[in-house]
Amino acid sequence: xxxxxxxxxxxxxxxxxxxxxxxxxxxxxxxxxxxxxxxxxxxxxxxxxxxxxxxxxxxxxxxxxxxxxxxxxxxxxxxxxxxxxxxxxxxxxxxxxxxxxxxxxxxxxxxxxxxxxxxxxxxxxxxxxxxxxxxxxxxxxxxxxxxxxxxxxxxxxxxxxxxxxxxxxxxxxxxxxxxxxxxxxxxxxxxxxxxxxxxxxxxxxxxxxxxxxxxxxxxxxxxxxxxxxxxxxxxxxxxxxxxxxxxxxxxxxxxxxxxxxxxxxxxxxxxxxxxxxxxxxxxxxxxxxxxxxxxxxxxxxxxxxxxxxxxxxxxxxxxxxxxxxxxxxxxxxxxxxxxxxxxxxxxxxxxxxxxxxxxxxxxxxxxxxxxxxxxxxxxxxxxxxxxxxxxxxxxxxxxxxxxxxxxxxxxxxxxxxxxxxxxxxxxxxxxxxxxxxxxxxxxxxxxxxxxxxxxxxxxxxxxxxxxxxxxxxxxxxxxxxxxxxxxxxxxxxxxxxxxxxxxxxxxxxxxxxxxxxxxxxxxxxxxxxxxxxxxxxxxxxxxxxxxxxxxxxxxxxxxxxxxxxxxxxxxxxxxxxxxxxxxxxxxxxxxxxxxxxxxxxxxxxxxxxxxxxxxxxxxxxxxxxxxxxxxxxxxxxxxxxxxxxxxxxxxxxxxxxxxxxxxxxxxxxxxxxxxxxxxxxxxxxxxxxxxxxxxxxxxxxxxxxxxxxxxxxxxxxxxxxxxxxxxxxxxxxxxxxxxxxxxxxxxxxxxxxxxxxxxxxxxxxxxxxxxxxxxxxxxxxxxxxxxxxxxxxxxxxxxxxxxxxxxxxxxxxxxxxxxxxxxxxxxxxxxxxxxxxxxxxxxxxxxxxxxxxxxxxxxxxxxxxxxxxxxxxxxxxx
DNA sequence: TTCCTCACGC
DNA sequence: GACGTACGTGAGGAAT
Numbered sequence: 001x002x003x004x005x006x007x008x009x010x011x012x013x014x015x016x017x018x019x020x021x022x023x024x025x026x027x028x029x030x031x032x033x034x035x036x037x038x039x040x041x042x043x044x045x046x047x048x049x050x051x052x053x054x055x056x057x058x059x060x061x062x063x064x065x066x067x068x069x070x071x072x073x074x075x076x077x078x079x080x081x082x083x084x085x086x087x088x089x090x091x092x093x094x095x096x097x098x099x100x101x102x103x104x105x106x107x108x109x110x111x112x113x114x115x116x117x118x119x120x121x122x123x124x125x126x127x128x129x130x131x132x133x134x135x136x137x138x139x140x141x142x143x144x145x146x147x148x149x150x151x152x153x154x155x156x157x158x159x160x161x162x163x164x165x166x167x168x169x170x171x172x173x174x175x176x177x178x179x180x181x182x183x184x185x186x187x188x189x190x191x192x193x194x195x196x197x198x199x200x201x202x203x204x205x206x207x208x209x210x211x212x213x214x215x216x217x218x219x220x221x222x223x224x225x226x227x228x229x230x231x232x233x234x235x236x237x238x239x240x241x242x243x244x245x246x247x248x249x250x251x252x253x254x255x256x257x258x259x260x261x262x263x264x265x266x267x268x269x270x271x272x273x274x275x276x277x278x279x280x281x282x283x284x285x286x287x288x289x290x291x292x293x294x295x296x297x298x299x300x301x302x303x304x305x306x307x308x309x310x311x312x313x314x315x316x317x318x319x320x321x322x323x324x325x326x327x328x329x330x331x332x333x334x335x336x337x338x339x340x341x342x343x344x345x346x347x348x349x350x351x352x353x354x355x356x357x358x359x360x361x362x363x364x365x366x367x368x369x370x371x372x373x374x375x376x377x378x379x380x381x382x383x384x385x386x387x388x389x390x391x392x393x394x395x396x397x398x399x400x401x402x403x404x405x406x407x408x409x410x411x412x413x414x415x416x417x418x419x420x421x422x423x424x425x426x427x428x429x430x431x432x433x434x435x436x437x438x439x440x441x442x443x444x445x446x447x448x449x450x451x452x453x454x455x456x457x458x459x460x461x462x463x464x465x466x467x468x469x470x471x472x473x474x475x476x477x478x479x480x481x482x483x484x485x486x487x488x489x490x491x492x493x494x495x496x497x498x499x500x501x502x503x504x505x506x507x508x509x510x511x512x513x514x515x516x517x518x519x520x521x522x523x524x525x526x527x528x529x530x531x532x533x534x535x536x537x538x539x540x541x542x543x544x545x546x547x548x549x550x551x552x553x554x555x556x557x558x559x560x561x562x563x564x565x566x567x568x569x570x571x572x573x574x575x576x577x578x579x580x581x582x583x584x585x586x587x588x589x590x591x592x593x594x595x596x597x598x599x600x601x602x603x604x605x606x607x608x609x610x611x612x613x614x615x616x617x618x619x620x621x622x623x624x625x626x627x628x629x630x631x632x633x634x635x636x637x638x639x640x641x642x643x644x645x646x647x648x649x650x651x652x653x654x655x656x657x658x659x660x661x662x663x664x665x666x667x668x669x670x671x672x673x674x675x676x677x678x679x680x681x682x683x684x685x686x687x688x689x690x691x692x693x694x695x696x697x698x699x700x701x702x703x704x705x706x707x708x709x710x711x712x713x714x715x716x717x718x719x720x721x722x723x724x725x726x727x728x729x730x731x732x733x734x735x736x737x738x739x740x741x742x743x744x745x746x747x748x749x750x751x752x753x754x755x756x757x758x759x760x761x762x763x764x765x766x767x768x769x770x771x772x773x774x775x776x777x778x779x780x781x782x783x784x785x786x787x788x789x790x791x792x793x794x795x796x797x798x799x800x801x802x803x804x805x806x807x808x809x810x811x812x813x814x815x816x817x818x819x820x821x822x823x824x825x826x827x828x829x830x831x832x833x834x835x836x837x838x839x840x841x842x843x844x845x846x847x848x849x850x851x852x853x854x855x856x857x858x859x860x861x862x863x864x865x866x867x868x869x870x871x872x873x874x875x876x877x878x
Numbered sequence: 879t880t881c882c883t884c885a886c887g888c
Numbered sequence: 889g890a891c892g893t894a895c896g897t898g899a900g901g902a903a904t
Contacts, residue, residue, distance in 0.1 A: 434879075532901055533883055552883070554902090559884065584885055587899055613895065617888085624897045627887035635886080660888095716888085716894035725893090784891045795894065799888095831888050831895095 005121045005259065006051035007114045009132035010058040010102065014038050014091060016133040016150055018084045032276050034087040035094060041131070041150075042098070043284055049129055054261040055117060055254075056095055056102040057110035058088075065107050066243050073243060075189045090276070097272045098264040101254070108250050111137060115246035118145050120256050131157065136185075139176040139246060141165055171205055178211040181241035190240045193233045200226065211241055299423055303345035303450040305442070309356040315341040317393075319371040319457035321412070322381045323449045325431060325439065328622055329377045330491065330605045334385075336445055338453030345454060347446035354385045366390035371460050373397050373412050373452070375481060376488040376610065383492055396456055398480045399463045401611035402472050406774060410611055416455040419462060424451045475770050480610065483807050486814045486826065487608045487618075494603035495625070495827050496645040496837075497593065498873075505637065506590040509582055516579045523572045530579060533558045544570055561725070581634065589629065589638045596623050603645070608829070615796050616771045616803035617831055626830045628874075639875035644837045652824070652843070653877040654850045654868035655833030658683050659802045660715040663768070666860040667797055670747025677862040684708040690744035691737060710737050714748070717795025719787065752794050759793035767800035768858070769808070805864070806832060809857040816853055820845060835874060843870060 017037025024033040045051070066073045095102045105113055114130055118140045121128040128145040130137055141147050141160050148157040165173060182201035184192020196204075204221070208214045214221070215234060221227045230237070266285045273281050306313070321338035337348040353359045362368055363382060368391050372378045375395040382389045400410045407418075413426045430448045431437050439445060467473040521527045524543065528535045537556030540546045546566050550557040560580070566573045597604055609619045620626040628642070629635025644651055656662075661683055665673035676686045688699045688707035706727055713723045724734035742749035756778070759765050764774040773796045778789035810826060813834070817824050824838030824846055834854070838846055851866040858864075871877045 529901075531884095531899090534902075554882065557883085580885075584899080588886070588897090592898070609896095615895070617895075619896055621897065624887085627885090627897065629886065631887085713894085719893050721893055782891080783889095784893070787891090788893070791894075799895080833888090 003052045003121075003124070003126040004049060005053040005117070005126050005128045005256070006045060006049055006055075007117055007128065007130045008042075008045070008054075008056040009110050009114060009130070009134060009137065010038075010056040010091065011110050012133040013041060013131065013150070014087065015084070017041070018081075018087070023083060030090070030276075031083045031087060032090070032278075034084055035090045035276060036278060036281075038091055039094065039278065039281060042100075043281070045131060051129070051261050053121075053126070053256060053259040054100050055113075055259045056091075056100060057113040058092075058102060058104040059109050060104045060106045063107065064109055065247075066109075069242055070190075070239055072189050077187075077189075094269075094272055094276075097268050099268075100261060100264075101259050103252070103254055105250060105252055108247065112247040112250040113252060115140055115248040116250040116252055117256065117259070119248040121145070124256065126256075136176070136180065136244065136246070138165060138169075139173050139244075141173040170202055175205050175210070177241055177244050178205055178214075180244035181211050181237050182214075184240055185244070188243070190243050191233075191236045192240050193229055193237050195226070195229050211237060301345065301423070301447065301451055301454065303340075303347055303446070305446055306346050306348045306352055309348060309352060309358045309362075311358055311362075313339065313344065313346055314362050314368065315343055316367070317341060317369045317371070319453050319460070320378065321373060321449055321453040321456060322378050323445075323452070324377075324381065325437065328607065329381050330607070334381055335439060336442075336449050338449040340450065340453040340457040345450050347450050349442075360387050363387050363389050369393035371396070371456055373456055375484040376491070376608075379485060379488040380492050383488075392481065392485070394460050394464065395476070395481050395484060396459065396463065397611050398484065399467060399476055402476055402480065402771065403463065403466055403470070404774060405611075405614050405616070405772070412452040412455050415459065416452075419459055421455045421458065424448075424455055470772065471770050472772070479769060479804065479807055479811070482811050484610060486810055487610060487829075490826055490828065491605050491607055493645075493825055493827065494598070494601070494605040495835075496643050497597050497602055497604050498641045498643050499594065499597060499602055501641045502590055502594055502638075505641070506586065506594070509586045509590060513579065513582055513586060516575055516582070520572060520575050520579065523575070530576070531583070536576070540566075540570075540572070544572065546570055546573075561728075581632070585629065585635055585638065589635070593623055593638075593641070606828075613803075614773055614792075616767060616800040616807075618803075618829060620828075625828055636875060640873050642874035643872065646837075646839070648840050649837055650840055650843060650870045650872060651874050651877040652836040652838055652846050652850065652868065652870040653833060653874065654836070654854060654866050655830075656802075656806065656854065657865040657867055659805065659832050659864065660798050661711060662860065662862045662864060663801045663805070664714065664748065664751075664798050665862045667768075667801065668745075668748045668751035669861065670745050670751070673745055673748065674862050680863075680865070684711060687711055687741070687744075691740045706737065710741050713738070714741070715795070715798060717791040717799075719791060755797060756790050756793050759789070765793050765796050767797050767804050769801070769804040771800050771804060773800070802832065805858055806834070806854075809854040810834065812857050813850060813853040816849055820849065822846075822849075835877070846870075 014034045018034035021033040021037050023031060024036060064073070092102055103113060104110070111134075114137065118128050118130060122142055122144050125144060130140055130145065130147045132147065133150040135149055137147050138149070138160055141162055143162065147160045149160060150157050160168070162173060165171070171179060179198070179201050180190060180192070182193050182196045182204060183198055184190045204214050208217055214230065218227060218230055221230060269285055270282055273285070318339055318341040323335045323338065324332045325335055326332040334350040336350055337353050339346040339348060348359070364387065370389070370392050371394045372392055373395070374397040375392045379389050396412065396415060397410050400407065400415050411427065413424045416424045425448060430440060430444065464473060467476055517530055520530060524539050528539060530536065534555055536558050540558065541548050541556045546569055548556060549562045549565055550559070560577065563573050563577050567577070593604065604623065604625070606620045606625045607622055609621060612619050629638050642651070661673070662677055665677055672690070676683060684704050684707045685696065685699050687710060688694070688703040689696055691707055691710065692699070692703050694703070709723060709726045713726070718726070720731050720735040720738060723737065724731045727734065755765060759775050759778050763776065764772045766772050773792070775789040775793055777785040778793060780786045780789065806829065810829060814826060822838065822842050822845060824836055824842050826834055826836050828835040834850070836846065836850065847868065850868060854866045855864045869877045
């Protein structure tokens with residue numbers, strides 16, 4: 001088998017990579033973009049070329065033998081940026097891990113090392129491949145030496161063989177040197193002959209073959225000016241030739257045999273990849289058995305697998321982890337339980353804990369403090385085993401969320417890594433993912449769970465300290481943690497669903513949908529997949545020749561706002577809109593809800609995600625009960641299926657009226673806005689009066705609609721563009737509305753300006769209850785990123801404070817219902833409203849209690865106002 | 879699986 | 889003047 005030698009021009013590739021890629025850095029703040037680019041290139045070469053011998057050559061230092069010929073050689077170059085310099089040692093370290101030789105030689109450049117070895121390889125008739133970003137190296141091309149030059153960026157190379165070179169540049173490899181001699185090279189400061197560029201040089205070489213020949217026959221050169229220049233700069237030309245010539249007999253101290261390459265060990269490489277933060281490359285090197293390997297590296301952790309729980313395992317300050325493999329803890333079995341405290345670490349198999357009286361006693365005693373990860377999940381999971389967990393003292397999930405909501409991974413291993421705890425694997429590494437996910441054998445499972453519990457135990461103090469520094473400890477302990485328990489109860493209680501009612505609506509819908517669908521096919525003259533915008537687009541805009549209003553990345557847009565503009569153009573449009581509307585009801589709400597109803601109890605148990613949104617709001621999943629239709633009557637009927645769990649009970653719904661705008665009035669301390677709310681005016685009408693400068697009775701419904709959209713925009717932090725889309729007006733008009741709004745409410749304008757400054761100064765904004773949102777992009781030079789951050793700075797204190805308020809109201813109300821010994825219970829929260837179920841006879845009490853608790857939970861300089869209603873279903877509570 | 883488009887709520 | 893524009897969840901189709 002013939003040998004394959006790969007020679008890489010290290011400097012050239014690293015420079016290319018550095019300038020081609022954005023300035024990435026890893027979690028330690030080390031710049032890695034050039035290393036990353038170099039590594040991707042390296043991996044590709046290893047895969048594609050399968051070298052038997054390999055070397056990466058580097059330039060040695062400032063001066064080379066060429067400087068004695070011409071001291072200006074490479075003069076005028078920009079200094080290498082420090083962000084790049086620091087990456088060279090990293091590349092060399094990386095090469096060591098790959099078992100790839102690298103070499104540099106004093107007074108010589110990488111080119112010369114490569115030239116010398118390429119020549120040796122050529123003589124041995126090896127297959128030689130050179131990789132560089134520099135076309136100078138093309139002089140090395142021969143039948144057995146291929147030179148690969150990176151094209152723009154580093155992702156692609158162009159392989160030069162003698163014939164390709166001839167085709168592309170119309171010259172031979174040897175002539176590359178002559179070409180350089182004539183045209184020079186500004187990047188290396190090689191002078192060449194002034195006025196001779198690539199075109200002229202190529203022409204001359206085609207005619208005379210070599211530089212020497214050119215000068216021997218210089219009289220035959222056509223064009224007087226060119227001739228004169230050649231004659232006048234003869235010395236420059238020959239010096240340039242000398243400079244451009246790669247030395248193929250450098251005094252290197254290595255031989256071809258030293259370059260033997262036998263492959264790398266993925267584990268050795270994976271360590272440095274992890275240090276550098278090259279997660280995406282780990283897979284590429286096939287670190288499959290990573291969990292096994294990694295585990296071997298983890299320090300052993302002592303723990304016992306418990307077969308009987310005993311009192312003396314507990315200290316009264318214990319970390320507890322309830323492990324489940326699937327996120328839906330309402331219907332997922334517990335895989336095992338971890339317990340760590342000052343005196344020991346334990347793995348308790350689920351059935352051992354479930355059967356243990358000792359465990360239940362410990363768990364239910366509130367004076368036993370528990371450190372947990374995700375109090376709500378822990379609580380709900382144990383409730384299913386009839387264990388009522390009390391005494392939760394710290395919730396790491398919520399703590400991590402409060403410290404930085406923009407962190408999107410809050411599981412224990414991720415938090416552990418962020419806080420420098422390395423002795424832990426990610427769940428995915430232990431359990432696998434997707435179809436390959438499975439429970440490992442008990443010893444592996446137990447080890448992983450105990451490690452997690454250990455991280456939890458060890459990090460509590462540090463995280464509390466950080467929260468304390470941020471003045472957020474109260475937010476955690478007095479707001480989010482108590483709320484978690486209430487949410488847990490709400491989820492566990494669930495909402496009763498009238499399945500028959502849903503199915504009835506479903507079959508009605510099905511009939512109507514079938515009918516509309518058939519009618520649409522008739523009008524279109526063909527059958528197609530109506531749910532596919534990709535298929536619908538051509539039908540509407542090609543076959544029926546409707547005007548194209550908007551395009552998406554993949555074709556014509558058929559979104560509702562587009563179709564609405566075409567409503568009167570063709571009879572098919574309203575039918576499609578109706579089909580979409582009803583189809584949504586059918587698939588998401590009827591079928592979707594039926595899928596998640598507990599067949600035994602006919603109840604739905606959503607999960608409120610308390611550690612997700614950037615503003616502090618909750619979200620609801622599996623199913624989402626925060627987006628049940630209400631705007632259109634047809635959809636609103638879905639709410640008829642949400643009913644009280646018990647006979648003679650009612651649904652009671654209470655919602656804050658304009659809570660965000662009231663919060664804005666308070667935070668901005670805007671006199672006009674405050675007085676509008678103090679006088680309990682219709683805020684949209686008031687805004688219309690102020691923006692359009694009209695009296696109350698002159699406000700038309702259209703003016704009010706526009707004013708409402710402006711208020712909406714203020715609350716949600718949308719841009720002039722967003723407002724223009726909302727109102728179907730131009731961006732300029734939208735901007736005028738916003739300007740007028742600010743003229744009317746100078747306090748609001750001042751607040752908006754101040755909060756942006758504050759965000760720039762501190763790097764974050766806060767809410768009423770000290771929730772934080774970091775906005776690093778507020779200082780970005782990118783207009784979009786910065787604008788977005790600015791709008792976020794304005795909006796988050798408003799939305800976030802409103803979220804704080806309703807959260808506190810839930811705690812107050814929950815406590816009050818207990819105090820009053822009412823059976824009423826909160827079922828759902830939908831951002832500004834609470835859904836409660838209660839016995840009929842509690843209604844009078846609720847009418848008093850609920851608004852009172854919600855309105856008085858905080859005191860602002862405007863009143864909070866709560867509206868309420870009740871009835872025999874959620875639909876009727878309107 | 880993952881991405882895109884669409885649609886529902888606040 | 890560019891850029892791509894409140895936050896969420898979920899369904900279905902299409903490309904991988």
